[in-house]
Amino acid sequence: MRLALISDIHGNREALEAVLSDAAARQISHFVVLGDIVGYGPDPAWCVERVMALAKAGAVVIRGNHDAAIAEGGRDMNPQARAAIDWSRPRLTQTQRDWLATLPLTQREGEILFTHASAHSPGDWIYVTSGRDAMASFRSSDARVIFCGHVHIPALYSCDLVGRVHDHQIAAQVASGNALPLLPSRRWLAVLGAVGQPRDGSPAAAWAIFDRDRQEISFRRTAYDHALTARKLRGSDLAPAIAEALAERLREGQ
Amino acid sequence: MNQTRNPRQKRPHQGLEIDGFTLGEMLHRGGFATIWQVSHPDHPRDMVMKVPTILDGDDGPTIVGFETEQMILPRLSGPHIPEVIAMGDFAVMPYLVTEKLPGASLQDVFDAVTDRRPMPLEALIALACEISAALHQLHLQRVIHLDLKPGNLMRRADGTLVLIDYGLARHLDLPDLLAEEFSIPMGTFPYIAPEQYLRSRNDPRSDIFALGAMLYELATGTLPFGQTVTLRAVRRRLWQDPVPPIALRPDLPPWLQEVILRALEVDPARRFQSAAQMLFDLSNPTQVALTARAAKRQADGWRLRLRRRWQMRRIRGFAPPPDGAGLPDQATDQSLQPAVLMAAVDLAPEMEPLSARILQAMREVLHFRPEARVACVNVLRSARIGLDIGTDQDGNNLHVQRLVALKAWGAQLGLPEGRVTYTVLESSDPAAALIDHAGRIMADQIVMGARASSSLRRYLGSVSAQVVAEAPCSVTIVRLPARRPEHGRPEPDRPVSGFTPTPDAAPDHASPP
Numbered sequence: 001m002r003l004a005l006i007s008d009i010h011g012n013r014e015a016l017e018a019v020l021s022d023a024a025a026r027q028i029s030h031f032v033v034l035g036d037i038v039g040y041g042p043d044p045a046w047c048v049e050r051v052m053a054l055a056k057a058g059a060v061v062i063r064g065n066h067d068a069a070i071a072e073g074g075r076d077m078n079p080q081a082r083a084a085i086d087w088s089r090p091r092l093t094q095t096q097r098d099w100l101a102t103l104p105l106t107q108r109e110g111e112i113l114f115t116h117a118s119a120h121s122p123g124d125w126i127y128v129t130s131g132r133d134a135m136a137s138f139r140s141s142d143a144r145v146i147f148c149g150h151v152h153i154p155a156l157y158s159c160d161l162v163g164r165v166h167d168h169q170i171a172a173q174v175a176s177g178n179a180l181p182l183l184p185s186r187r188w189l190a191v192l193g194a195v196g197q198p199r200d201g202s203p204a205a206a207w208a209i210f211d212r213d214r215q216e217i218s219f220r221r222t223a224y225d226h227a228l229t230a231r232k233l234r235g236s237d238l239a240p241a242i243a244e245a246l247a248e249r250l251r252e253g254q
Numbered sequence: 255m256n257q258t259r260n261p262r263q264k265r266p267h268q269g270l271e272i273d274g275f276t277l278g279e280m281l282h283r284g285g286f287a288t289i290w291q292v293s294h295p296d297h298p299r300d301m302v303m304k305v306p307t308i309l310d311g312d313d314g315p316t317i318v319g320f321e322t323e324q325m326i327l328p329r330l331s332g333p334h335i336p337e338v339i340a341m342g343d344f345a346v347m348p349y350l351v352t353e354k355l356p357g358a359s360l361q362d363v364f365d366a367v368t369d370r371r372p373m374p375l376e377a378l379i380a381l382a383c384e385i386s387a388a389l390h391q392l393h394l395q396r397v398i399h400l401d402l403k404p405g406n407l408m409r410r411a412d413g414t415l416v417l418i419d420y421g422l423a424r425h426l427d428l429p430d431l432l433a434e435e436f437s438i439p440m441g442t443f444p445y446i447a448p449e450q451y452l453r454s455r456n457d458p459r460s461d462i463f464a465l466g467a468m469l470y471e472l473a474t475g476t477l478p479f480g481q482t483v484t485l486r487a488v489r490r491r492l493w494q495d496p497v498p499p500i501a502l503r504p505d506l507p508p509w510l511q512e513v514i515l516r517a518l519e520v521d522p523a524r525r526f527q528s529a530a531q532m533l534f535d536l537s538n539p540t541q542v543a544l545t546a547r548a549a550k551r552q553a554d555g556w557r558l559r560l561r562r563r564w565q566m567r568r569i570r571g572f573a574p575p576p577d578g579a580g581l582p583d584q585a586t587d588q589s590l591q592p593a594v595l596m597a598a599v600d601l602a603p604e605m606e607p608l609s610a611r612i613l614q615a616m617r618e619v620l621h622f623r624p625e626a627r628v629a630c631v632n633v634l635r636s637a638r639i640g641l642d643i644g645t646d647q648d649g650n651n652l653h654v655q656r657l658v659a660l661k662a663w664g665a666q667l668g669l670p671e672g673r674v675t676y677t678v679l680e681s682s683d684p685a686a687a688l689i690d691h692a693g694r695i696m697a698d699q700i701v702m703g704a705r706a707s708s709s710l711r712r713y714l715g716s717v718s719a720q721v722v723a724e725a726p727c728s729v730t731i732v733r734l735p736a737r738r739p740e741h742g743r744p745e746p747d748r749p750v751s752g753f754t755p756t757p758d759a760a761p762d763h764a765s766p767p
Contacts, residue, residue, distance in 0.1 A: 160318075161317060166434055167434075168429040168434065169429060172427075176427065180428060181325050181428070185321050
């Protein structure tokens, strides 16, 4: 069975649509959404509605810090993120807001753990950006494979037989979409890139396919009409400086 | 989590049953692994199980080497790769079950060779061709072996050469677990390339060097750099050149010395750029361009070596391979090889504009693939199989005539000798002959022409269409621009002037109609 792993949609309808249709073209019907459905992007309500439909069809959906901030206020966020959340909140229905608040922080499926940020104290939204961060996740869970998002830059870590953590150089594989085997001799942590706001220099939506039978992960990029998303941001009633900064990010993938 | 103390952990011994496999006799005990005969009720074939010898505690390189092999071997395919049947769980007992290859490795063959009794030339060349063909197929799968040596060459019952042991190999599309963890050079010292000493693990030309070292050994009975056992001694090959093989074996043809010494060049850029190019020279001895390498009769003097040593004192590495080898982006090219291009050209007078166009297309391809080699091919169509077509009515040898014309055509590419070969194929089926030849020389691309639509094509069928449909590689079809019909009148559909096809036509310039 193959799973489409998608994370950090951030209210970007065009990116989400492109990824879902790419997944459909690859005959993938199982989805996991690793949080941050809203924030930054111009279409929070549409994205939440679409993910709710995925959840209804059986998808695993995890709560991210932006999703949590809809109900909790996002007082610890940076001003830009917080402004986007404050703008998004009234655009969601009460049902959508309630649904976001009920999402789990982590979910375990057999030997796989899904979470938005570090598996170590998931509610504290710790970024996994180094082997040391990955080590904390490996220590706080006995899952063989951990999938998370939050960082917006794809990465792959492994923990070997003697407990050492390795940060694998996967930039090339991310670009080419090659299947990477998650060897049974190790434990693995994959950080997904962002669907709706990539920050690794490529504007294309980042996601991944996990083949459970073959135990292989393929990092994928799907091009989408980011210029349209940017136009929507600029045409919105977000503060112009913030809308401009968010729009520019999409074009550069930064 | 130190799983070596896991209570479920098993150790291999005769009679052990694991995942349905029963261990039989131990066939081999190597430095890093043991090999066992195994049986399984679901697999009636002969199989062996390789079990890494993991000492209690931390035995990094053995484990990572085994992980590397588990990662790479199942992704490989083809006749020169051992077939994987099962892999074991590290938590219980790591193992790899593959088909059993009969007999011992080619180490025996190499051991039988001495300076008094080197390998006969014919056998040596045949084996060299086999290894380079197998190596090319491996490289095409974006895998570099990095531990080529006699002990890693075996044969199937039908004689097919098989490259075994991928514990040090590198797959260019997968993370390099070994490089991520260890900084010591790995490989078998007498055979490893100088850049491997410099920690390079992404250059397919390292395998070319190892192949060169093996051929040197077969040709002379001695290793080019001696029985190297220390890293210090490996480093020496950065400046110390081997004694030219002819000095040790006077009957060695200069072209073969050229091939061997070229493979053993210190700078990968001066070696063959791919195993296919090496195969190309090994199978076309008369067309190998001889350089100073072929004429060399003794090793370089101490001054020259000292100078090279000085030059190499701070070297950190060599330029990466061209054509994206070792680079992350595989989309730019299906292979990591400099290409072998095959130009199929029709030399009939009425085809001159088209052959000029093919020449132009070849120049364009060579502009982007400056390392490529070119095989110029022409087909001499024999009317009927078995009919003697060697001479024309005046008794001139058609084959020779055609070869001369082909050489004149190819010379216009301006390639140095040794980068281009000329072959006239004789066949009643030009398309089949071209397809077959492309497969034999492992061409990456065929460039050929197609006639504009004509009734001739209906008579003869389209050679180009058949080649496109059946060729083992990419095919570029060159066409002359369609002539614009004058006064809006379509051009009459007629045979090319001066050529009337008849069944059983006399030998005809056949190729791309």
